[in-house]
Amino acid sequence: MGARTKAAWAWFRAFRRTRPFWGGLWCLAAGAWIIRSMFFSFVLAVSGGWSYSAGYILGGGLVLIGLVAWFAPHYRALLGIMAVLLALAAFVAANLGGYLLGSVLGILGGSMVWAWGEKAPRRARGGRRRAGTTAPTAS
Amino acid sequence: MTSRRLGLLARAQREAAHRAAAMAARAETRRGTRRRALVPLAGGFAALVAMFQLVSSNVLAVNFTTSNQEFQLYSNYLQGAQAAGFLSTNDTASGTDNGVAELGIRSAKLAGLCAIAHEQVPVVGEVTLMIIAGVPVRSSFNTGSNTTVDGAGNPLTYDANGLLTGGNHITASNLFINSRSLNGFGNLISGMNLGQSADTVDATAGITWPAGQTKPDAGDFGLTVDRINVGGLGGDTYGINLQGAITLPNLKIKVVPGHKTQADCPTQAAG
Numbered sequence: 156m157g158a159r160t161k162a163a164w165a166w167f168r169a170f171r172r173t174r175p176f177w178g179g180l181w182c183l184a185a186g187a188w189i190i191r192s193m194f195f196s197f198v199l200a201v202s203g204g205w206s207y208s209a210g211y212i213l214g215g216g217l218v219l220i221g222l223v224a225w226f227a228p229h230y231r232a233l234l235g236i237m238a239v240l241l242a243l244a245a246f247v248a249a250n251l252g253g254y255l256l257g258s259v260l261g262i263l264g265g266s267m268v269w270a271w272g273e274k275a276p277r278r279a280r281g282g283r284r285r286a287g288t289t290a291p292t293a294s
Numbered sequence: 295m296t297s298r299r300l301g302l303l304a305r306a307q308r309e310a311a312h313r314a315a316a317m318a319a320r321a322e323t324r325r326g327t328r329r330r331a332l333v334p335l336a337g338g339f340a341a342l343v344a345m346f347q348l349v350s351s352n353v354l355a356v357n358f359t360t361s362n363q364e365f366q367l368y369s370n371y372l373q374g375a376q377a378a379g380f381l382s383t384n385d386t387a388s389g390t391d392n393g394v395a396e397l398g399i400r401s402a403k404l405a406g407l408c409a410i411a412h413e414q415v416p417v418v419g420e421v422t423l424m425i426i427a428g429v430p431v432r433s434s435f436n437t438g439s440n441t442t443v444d445g446a447g448n449p450l451t452y453d454a455n456g457l458l459t460g461g462n463h464i465t466a467s468n469l470f471i472n473s474r475s476l477n478g479f480g481n482l483i484s485g486m487n488l489g490q491s492a493d494t495v496d497a498t499a500g501i502t503w504p505a506g507q508t509k510p511d512a513g514d515f516g517l518t519v520d521r522i523n524v525g526g527l528g529g530d531t532y533g534i535n536l537q538g539a540i541t542l543p544n545l546k547i548k549v550v551p552g553h554k555t556q557a558d559c560p561t562q563a564a565g
Contacts, residue, residue, distance in 0.1 A: 166314050169321035178327065203504065206535065239338045246345055247356050254423065254547055262338035270331030274324050 175231055175271035179224030181264030182238050186217030189257035192250050209248040216241045217261050224268045235269020238262075350545040364474070365411035367534070368431045368556050369404045369527045370441045371450060372478070373458050374469075376400035378495035380516040382472075382508055394532060396510075397471045398501045399522070403457075404464040405441075405450055406431040407542070408559035422554040427542035428464045430563035433556060435526030440481045445560030456482030456523040467538030470504055473531035478524035485520025492516030504535050528556065 170176070193210020200208045220238045223230055242261025245252040252258025348354035379397040408431040411423045430445030443449055451459045487498070492510030496503055498518040503509060510516060548562055 165318065169314070169318040172321035172325060173317055175327070206504075236334065239334050243338065243341055243345070246342060247354070251349075251356060251547060252342075254549070258342055259339075262335065262342065266331045266333075266335040266338065267327045269334055270328045272325060272328055274326055274328060276324055 174226075174228040175224045175235075175268045178231075178235070178264050178267030178269075178271060179221040181221075181260050182217050182224060182268060183221030183264075185238075185242060185253075185257045185260035185264055186214040186219075186221060188260065189214035189217065189245050189249050189253040192253040192257065205248070209245075210250070213241050213245040213249050214253075214257070217245075217257075217264075220268070221264065228271070231268045231271055235265050235267075235271075238265025238268060241265075346545070349542055351543060353541070356540065356542070364530055364532055365409055366556070367471075367473075367527070367529050367531050368408040368410075368435075368559060369406055370429065370431055370444050370525070371405035371458060371481075372522070372524045372527045373403040373405075373456070374399040374401070374522040374524075375520070376499040376501065377519045377522045378499035378501060378516065379518075380492035380495060380510040380514060382510065394472050394474050395476070396503070397473070397476075398496065398499065398503060399469045399471075400467065400499055400501050402466045402469045404466070405429055405458055405461065406444055406563075407464055408556065408563070410554060410556070410559075412553060418551055420551070420553055422550050422552065424546075424548045424550065424554060424558070424562050426546040426548070426559065426563045427544060429461060429544075431556070431559040432526070433558075433560050435478070435528060437477055437479050437526050440479050440525035445563060452481075455484075455521070462543045464540065464542055466540040468501060469538070469540075470535040471529070471531055472533045472535070473529045476524075476527065476529040478527040481523040481525050483519060483522050485518075486522075487518045490516045490518055 190210055193207075193214070195203065195207045195210070200211055217238055220234045220241070223234055239262050242252065242258045242265060245261065246255075246258045249257070252261075345354060349356055377397060377399045379395055382394055382396045406428040407426065409425040413421055413423060429448065429450075432441065432443070432445045435441060440452075441450060450461065453459050490498065491512055492514035493512040493516075495510070495516040495518045544563075546563065550558075550562070554562070
């Protein structure tokens, strides 16, 4: 079983590194929290107008953006900005953005999704540009 | 399994392993959240803070509907024009029904609001969500007389008809309260009709019950009031539904550990 768990862990590591995993996670959490704070019955949500369906629409949009960030990350440029806008709209329309927590997580997750991309490779250990450094720098 | 199915399964496993290997190869390039995340992050938080300030200074109106949990509502003074009420049941998510009074107010002004909800959170234990707006709410009410001083000791002023004058008060229109009990001091209530047939009360007050609410039956007990003013309003409510918009000056939202009650409203409003 050791080899299998090792393979599963290696797969998960590759999964995390090839998409905006944490940004998507925060977007999912934000959407779930907003839906939870506006959790009306189906009848009310359908017939009640914007007051009752705002949580599902805005929270559902954030959940969808989180899922797309995980499974179709090539859309992240647009959807990151949309996640931030949905989180701000939820502040006005959905019980103050799920009592502020949903809005805060949405802004954080949306920014991380939008900004995910290739970074410059890390410099080798101790190889700072400054000359004359004696203490080793931790990378 | 037939050999054909075995062959298909083997092919599927090979392709999955192929994709996993390709993903692992892609994972070797270093990718992550880049510094440019600070741009939408700072912009988003600045916009959030700005909107919060706008709500606090009575400019931006928000949509605030609440859920199936019972919470306590306190206000120094409720001044309402054109109200209607009837008795109904409230269906909760857990399936049990509760008897409630449905009260709809066409336009309302509140001298302070303190809404308290208790929740059990996994690690921390009991926490209290407090939503505070307007002037500070008193720590306790004397329902034998009208409220003349708010929670911070500042006086509340009224005109001859019992209407609030001055101050930075909460205004709301088409406010529907669904509550199990309401306590207070009725101050200069005018134009009250008790015993009106419950299905006509909304027309008299000029309001429409929100969609999804059980409509009252003809012949049931209903009441309409032209001017309703209640000092020291305290109630256990299942929900406030605002069909119109509400302005919430001096808005504070706090989640505090422990079990908080009305006595904590003035201290939480100050700090």
